[in-house]
Amino acid sequence: MPSVLFYLFAAITLLFGVGVVVARNPVASALSLVCSFTGLAALFISLDAYFIGTLQILVYAGAVMVLFLFIIMLLDIKAVEGRPTNYATAVGGLLLAVLFTIQIAMVLGGFKEGRIALADQPLKMEATASKATLNTIKDELAEGTLPDAKLMGFTLFDKYPFQLQVVGLLLLAGTVGVVVLSKRDRKEEVS
Amino acid sequence: MTVLLGSIDLTFLAISLAKIIVLTFMVILPMVAYSVMAERRGAAIMQDRVGPNRTNLPLTLLGFKKDLSIFGMGGLLQPMADGLKFILKEDFTPKHVRTFYFWLAPALTMVPALLTCAVLPFGSELNLGFLGLAQPVKAVIADLNVGPLYTFAIASLGVYGIVLAGWSSNSKYPFLGAVRSSSQMISYELSLGLAIVPVLMVFGELNLGKIAAAQDADGWLILPLWGHGLSLGRLLLWIPMLISFVIFTIAMFAETNRMPFDLPECETELVAGYHTEYSSMKFALFFLGEYAAMIIGSGLAVTLFLGGWSIPFGPLLGLGYTPGATPLWLGLLHIATFFAKVIVFILFFIGVRWTVPRFRYDQLMKLGWLWMFEIALANVLLTAVIMWLVPLK
Numbered sequence: 055m056p057s058v059l060f061y062l063f064a065a066i067t068l069l070f071g072v073g074v075v076v077a078r079n080p081v082a083s084a085l086s087l088v089c090s091f092t093g094l095a096a097l098f099i100s101l102d103a104y105f106i107g108t109l110q111i112l113v114y115a116g117a118v119m120v121l122f123l124f125i126i127m128l129l130d131i132k133a134v135e136g137r138p139t140n141y142a143t144a145v146g147g148l149l150l151a152v153l154f155t156i157q158i159a160m161v162l163g164g165f166k167e168g169r170i171a172l173a174d175q176p177l178k179m180e181a182t183a184s185k186a187t188l189n190t191i192k193d194e195l196a197e198g199t200l201p202d203a204k205l206m207g208f209t210l211f212d213k214y215p216f217q218l219q220v221v222g223l224l225l226l227a228g229t230v231g232v233v234v235l236s237k238r239d240r241k242e243e244v245s
Numbered sequence: 246m247t248v249l250l251g252s253i254d255l256t257f258l259a260i261s262l263a264k265i266i267v268l269t270f271m272v273i274l275p276m277v278a279y280s281v282m283a284e285r286r287g288a289a290i291m292q293d294r295v296g297p298n299r300t301n302l303p304l305t306l307l308g309f310k311k312d313l314s315i316f317g318m319g320g321l322l323q324p325m326a327d328g329l330k331f332i333l334k335e336d337f338t339p340k341h342v343r344t345f346y347f348w349l350a351p352a353l354t355m356v357p358a359l360l361t362c363a364v365l366p367f368g369s370e371l372n373l374g375f376l377g378l379a380q381p382v383k384a385v386i387a388d389l390n391v392g393p394l395y396t397f398a399i400a401s402l403g404v405y406g407i408v409l410a411g412w413s414s415n416s417k418y419p420f421l422g423a424v425r426s427s428s429q430m431i432s433y434e435l436s437l438g439l440a441i442v443p444v445l446m447v448f449g450e451l452n453l454g455k456i457a458a459a460q461d462a463d464g465w466l467i468l469p470l471w472g473h474g475l476s477l478g479r480l481l482l483w484i485p486m487l488i489s490f491v492i493f494t495i496a497m498f499a500e501t502n503r504m505p506f507d508l509p510e511c512e513t514e515l516v517a518g519y520h521t522e523y524s525s526m527k528f529a530l531f532f533l534g535e536y537a538a539m540i541i542g543s544g545l546a547v548t549l550f551l552g553g554w555s556i557p558f559g560p561l562l563g564l565g566y567t568p569g570a571t572p573l574w575l576g577l578l579h580i581a582t583f584f585a586k587v588i589v590f591i592l593f594f595i596g597v598r599w600t601v602p603r604f605r606y607d608q609l610m611k612l613g614w615l616w617m618f619e620i621a622l623a624n625v626l627l628t629a630v631i632m633w634l635v636p637l638k
Contacts, residue, residue: 081346081412088405108394116401117431120408124427127412127420190449194390203391203451 060100067093080126084119091115105203256378264386268367269359272584276591277536278324284595286320291599297323334525339414342522346413351523351530354406358537361399364392365544366454368554368580369461369566372573381569384554384580385454392453393441396545397434400500403538404430407502407519410531414522422518425508425606432613433499433506439621440493443485443628444549453545457553461566465552466490478635485628490550492621497542499613501535504598508606543590547583551590554583 066089073086091114098107183195188208194201210218282297289296298320338347368384389395404427411423444466448456460466466486499506510518520531547553556564556578564575571579604612 085405088402104389104391105394108391108398112394112398112401116398116404117434120401120404120427120431123405123408124424127408128424199390201390203394 060097063093063096063100065093066090067097081123084123084126087122088115088119091119102200103202104200105206260378260382261386264382264384265363268362268386272367273359273362273537273540274533275324276540276584276588277533278328280536280540280591280595281327281532282320282324283592284598285323287592287595288599291596296320300326328529331526331529336525336527339522341415343413343415346409347522348527350406350410350413351527351534352406353409354403354534355530355537357399357403357406358534358541361396361538361541362544363387364389364395364453365541365548366457366553367544367583369458369571369576370568371576372571374573381571381576383454384576388452388454390452392451392456393445393545393549394451396541397438400538400541401430401434403534406531406534410523411519414519416522418515418517419519419521422510422515422521425515426502426519429502429506429508429609429613430500432610433496433617436492436613436617436621437496437500439618439625440489440496441549442621442625443489446625446628446632447482447486453548453553457548457555458566458568460552461555461559465550465555465557467550467552476635478631481631481635482628485624485631486550488620488624488627490546492617492624493546493550496617497546498594498597499609501538501542503535503539503594505601505604506609507603508609513603539594540587540591543587543594544583547586547590551586554579556582 068090070086070090070093074083074090077083077086091110095107095110095115098104098110179195179198179200183192186192186195188204191201191204191208194204286296286298288294300320300323302322338344363386366383366385370381370383372381387395407426407430408423411419411421411426414420444456445451447466448459450456450459467490498504502508502510508518510520515521520528523531555566556562559565564578566575566579
């Protein structure tokens with residue numbers, strides 16, 4: 055990908071990210087977050103991670119944020135205007151951001167591979183094809199296309215099946231919890 | 246600047262641009278216009294009316310005796326007349342709307358609907374050797390390895406258009422329409438996604454082009470993959486594939502807000518739903534967006550279940566696809582086959598609209614969550630068991 059596109063999408067991600075915080079209207083905030091996610095997805099795609107990029111849009115922009123927007127609209131939250139700025143939280147947030155930036159800078163400083171210019175360097179797919187255990191993955195690597203969805207699925211289900219089950223169970227517990235909470239509310243209303 | 250230009254493959258760019266312009270603006274948009282026309286004529290036939298049959302080339306204005314009707318069939322110019330009417334009508338923006346979002350919403354409906362066509366393989370490949378291209382051109386805009394996921398991802402953005410239209414209109418009926426629409430689309434997205442999981446399991450592939458090519462060699466999915474002879478496993482697989490197809494089609498009707506599920510714009514309860522406050526071209530964009538989504542949905546169904554661009558029994562007739570060596574006429578025939586299948590599917594959409602009555606809203610939710618979701622989930626399990634007991638290869 056031409057590096058211009060990288061700067062374009064990075065700028066979109068960051069500017070709309072700022073928009074989320076700055077916007078007074080909650081709907082504008084939510085939509086800014088959607089745009090920011092879209093930029094992030096484009097960045098993933100530029101790293102040949104089509105699967106993750108698509109999932110970013112499918113899950114976050116397409117499902118999670120629709121629910122957010124839905125709730126904002128249903129509750130009809132009015133734009134926050136004229137409320138005095140809370141200086142303590144602003145300073146705290148700024149401090150956290152600065153600390154985080156310093157940390158990133160230190161980690162990146164110690165990262166030796168970062169000094170090699172990538173210059174749109176292609177992935178060495180044919181070389182790794184011989185190491186693949188699954189036939190479909192091997193064929194696609196030999197063809198020179200990155201089977202990222204297959205690689206991810208293979209890693210998740212072959213290497214980390216137990217962790218996957220645990221996460222699934224956690225989500226199930228969350229769902230059951232929500233159902234229990236909302237049902238209890240309704241019963242109290244009736245009685 | 247030269248480095249930047251050097252990093253862009255100009256041939257690739259030109260070919261992609263040509264594909265985008267031809268497919269989106271010269272094929273899909275006219276198809277949208279004419280499916281509106283087909284809908285009106287179809288409705289007229291089914292309700293024993295005449296329908297729009299008068300719009301012809303107005304040669305009488307130039308002093309001729311009769312208007313010229315194309316193919317001897319009146320009304321074929323109706324879409325042009327409609328388009329002209331939409332552009333010339335007064336564009337009225339009510340005073341109580343949130344203007345920015347009010348303007349944004351129609352675009353947000355139309356753009357995702359058109360974007361999703363990028364991964365649809367509308368033909369096998371075109372051998373453009375006479376233009377000096379060594380490699381045959383693949384008849385798909387973006388040959389992504391995550392085809393169906395990309396389509397779902399972009400299509401799921403379409404809900405923003407409807408939600409914003411309802412919210413920004415700042416009045417009750419559009420808002421109710423928007424709320425209905427978003428909950429309906431989120432509910433049915435689940436069944437839509439789960440319905441294609443068995444398909445992906447059978448093909449072991451997420452690339453729509455490869456799925457279509459596999460069906461060309463091996464028989465369509467909805468026929469029990471007759472290509473390499475019928476075995477028990479293939480016949481058994483027919484059952485989950487049919488279930489998959491039915492669920493996919495029903496969920497597609499719900500996703501495109503088509504008739505049995507058109508609660509978001511249900512005129513008996515909500516005036517016109519989310520686009521009540523819209524007029525002229527902005528209304529037309531919602532209207533066209535719905536039809537574009539319908540066409541792309543049909544294209545996806547055709548690609549996944551009905552063999553895509555493959556000609557029925559093509560390999561037996563010698564009309565099969567051989568990678569890299571398909572002559573130009575066969576490539577064009579494949580494209581024609583694809584669009585013929587899509588048109589048949591659109592006519593099915595139209596037929597259903599004028600046949601089935603509308604659901605009630607709670608029935609719609611019940612169907613989505615209590616039936617379709619569970620059946621789709623069980624179907625995944627069924628496919629897995631069949632594929633485990635009787636391996637395909």
